[in-house]
Amino acid sequence: MRGAELVWPTRNEAQPNREGVAAGGATYIFIVLIVDFYFYIFPTFAMKISAILAVGKGGEIGLNGGLPWRSKDDMQHFKNLTSEHCILMGMNTYNSIGRPLPKRTNIVITSKNIQLEGCHVFHSVEDGIKFAESQNENELFIIGGLSIYKYCQEKGLLDRIYLTKFEY
Numbered sequence: 796m797r798g799a800e801l802v803w804p805t806r807n808e809a810q811p812n813r814e815g816v817a818a819g820g821a822t823y824i825f826i827v828l829i830v831d832f833y834f835y836i837f838p839t840f841a842m843k844i845s846a847i848l849a850v851g852k853g854g855e856i857g858l859n860g861g862l863p864w865r866s867k868d869d870m871q872h873f874k875n876l877t878s879e880h881c882i883l884m885g886m887n888t889y890n891s892i893g894r895p896l897p898k899r900t901n902i903v904i905t906s907k908n909i910q911l912e913g914c915h916v917f918h919s920v921e922d923g924i925k926f927a928e929s930q931n932e933n934e935l936f937i938i939g940g941l942s943i944y945k946y947c948q949e950k951g952l953l954d955r956i957y958l959t960k961f962e963y
């Protein structure tokens with residue numbers, strides 16, 4: 796999982812004397828104030844990267860290039876979550892959908908030099924993510940397929956996973 800890790804410096808070095816501690820404390824407070832002020836003037840936010848997927852009882856997510864199930868509820872759930880957001884998918888998933896999904900910014904990852912109408916095509920997941928960030932997106936949805944989910948998982952890119960389990 797992604798996530799900032801706060802690491803405090805270890806204190807192996809000799810302890811500073813009293814003046815050193817006082818001076819260090821004042822410098823620390825000063826730096827904190829400057830940083831706070833900077834973020835107050837220039838607010839920033841980190842984009843969340845979320846995977847959304849459905850799995851069957853055996854852990855399967857696809858069948859013959861499509862989905863093994865049809866569920867209006869799950870499609871509605873998918874639509875509710877992803878509408879008005881950037882969605883990132885692999886080329887096979889794009890082909891299985893067959894068109895860009897409306898009301899979403901469609902990002903397609905392929906090694907090929909192609910253009911897809913209504914989509915933003917990139918040659919790497921990282922470039923797709925950078926593009927979503929450049930759109931001031933607050934939550935990018937990784938919508939599959941298997942190779943893209945695996946890649947994002949292995950690279951620790953995911954902040955959140957929306958998982959639907961099918962008992963069909």
Ligand SMILES: NC(=O)c1ccc[n+]([C@@H]2O[C@H](COP(=O)([O-])OP(=O)(O)OC[C@H]3O[C@@H](n4cnc5c(N)ncnc54)[C@H](OP(=O)(O)O)[C@@H]3O)[C@@H](O)[C@H]2O)c1
Pocket residue numbers: 847848849850855856857858859860861862884885886887888889891904905906907918919920938939940941942943944946
């Ligand atoms: N259950 C679910 O929630 C769910 C969701 C989505 C999809 N699916 C299913 O998953 C299946 C598709 O999965 P999949 O793994 O076969 O295909 P995929 O991940 O959708 O697409 C794979 C293709 O994307 C491109 N690609 C992937 N990683 C890349 C990278 N790092 N750099 C450049 N290009 C990259 C390549 O395209 P090129 O060959 O063009 O270079 C690759 O062949 C389908 O059955 C679909 O229905 C299920």
